[in-house]
Amino acid sequence: MLNLIYLVAITAEAMTGALAARRRNLDVFGVLVIAFVTALGGGTVRDIFLGHFPVAWTQHPGYLYLVLSAGLLTTLIAPFLRHLREIFLVLDAMGLMAFTLIGCNVGLTMGYEVPVVMMAGMMTGVFGGVLRDVLCNRVPVVFQRELYASVSLLAGGLFLLLRAAGVDQDVDTAVSFVLGLTLRLIAIWRGWRLPAFEEDEARGVKPQDAQHE
């Protein structure tokens, strides 16, 4: 079940990556790289950070084909996708939760301690987007946006808490997924944000950083 959601999620992430790349006026290859990085970059960073070799998706080339096809398709049908922003936000939220719980499982299997496991989950969830933004030369939006990475950490923490309490793993996964997804969707709907900081210097930030997304 988590695996099916994972497949839907990497497809959706590849499409959002391809859309972001189009906006930076990249060529076909650049679009495919950004689609790939957005979809599979989080898991890659997690595996390298944890010393989990070979990197998971390299053992499943099918994932790579799926992501590249989705990126390529997106470049063709982009004008039609403008109207689907809400659907992408929901798919992205589902992906965030699936990535987080998969990442936590990898960390647990390797015997890391609780805070490292939570970071592994969160990295899987958000680093695809961070790499996409660094390659597109902008400040990563997850550092500026409504509740996103924090929801990933909360869901990962809940998952570990229920697990420590002896809850069955499938039940645990389902509960953490649904509660995390609900919180994320409410955050989108209500525009919840973490407090940010402003100082005089902040006015020196170039305008287009603030405009993106």
Place this chain on the structure above:
Amino acid sequence: MLNLIYLVAITAEAMTGALAARRRNLDVFGVLVIAFVTALGGGTVRDIFLGHFPVAWTQHPGYLYLVLSAGLLTTLIAPFLRHLREIFLVLDAMGLMAFTLIGCNVGLTMGYEVPVVMMAGMMTGVFGGVLRDVLCNRVPVVFQRELYASVSLLAGGLFLLLRAAGVDQDVDTAVSFVLGLTLRLIAIWRGWRLPAFEEDEARGVKPQDAQHE
């Protein structure tokens, strides 16, 4: 033979890196870091990604000295190098092919599947330039430029195809190298590009991103 071309290529890459760093007004250390990253960064990223430790060049400190000397020399003779742009383009094209085939060999030796091997070759070829551009705070030119990474993928694919067909490895390497190099040089000469995408949002991109290179 490939090894000799490799040495010429990392020297040439270090020099192009040093030239790019000068343009960003970096100090001597910054120039050397960018020279190093441009020349050896692709192989480093490939080795980390494949879990191939120790990273190849750390076993050959001579490569490091070569790259740093080339970077340092470049800062001294830069005014003379302006007129050698064509030679650098040819050396860079040879380096792209040498890096690609060496990267494919590492991936093959480690038993990865075909698409991962092609990615390993391409990463070796293009990630030095990607890291250089990220550190210099600009959108990587390989995502915006004429046929470059795509030539790397084609050469890697040809290499694997001939290998699967039972062609002798030296012959295979030579054929893939020459055909890939020819395609890359024709692409430079004729100004071939992959199609890019433009949208209304693209006009929001800051002008100097488009100007670079």
Place this chain on the structure above:
Amino acid sequence: MLNLIYLVAITAEAMTGALAARRRNLDVFGVLVIAFVTALGGGTVRDIFLGHFPVAWTQHPGYLYLVLSAGLLTTLIAPFLRHLREIFLVLDAMGLMAFTLIGCNVGLTMGYEVPVVMMAGMMTGVFGGVLRDVLCNRVPVVFQRELYASVSLLAGGLFLLLRAAGVDQDVDTAVSFVLGLTLRLIAIWRGWRLPAFEEDEARGVKPQDAQHE
């Protein structure tokens, strides 16, 4: 002793990271990520580059809590910290030396050759700041600033030289630390810089790159 300085140093680095993040108008999560990356990113990059798994700090979650607490505290008391710039410069210089010598030790223990060991020390010392700047979308200041990474390399080189000469490790560590720190503080005090390069193209650099820091 080096360990105590290390703890002070990661705390100070986390605080400087949090201050830099505030200036980019990030939210609480973004500030914590930047604080974490600035403090523990150098060691993480070194461990991944050397193939030293598990990454050192993942075995000491206490370091993570320390860094996150320091980052969080900084966001609350930032207005008071403006007047402490000199203290931060000294703490940062101590951290640079502690990171460098710890990094050299990791490289030595793993049996790498001298130039790789020096790079491991330097990476540990400066890459936290490099990652902070890349994520904040600016050219890394260590590539533009007064003697910084070069002091790290000199201290690492001295450490290895004394070690090869048979000096007791504790004495060696103390001497390298004190001499490196002295050089760094003199460099700050006298405004020593490495020579930088200027060309006509340099004027095309956008102004805020030059303004930062």
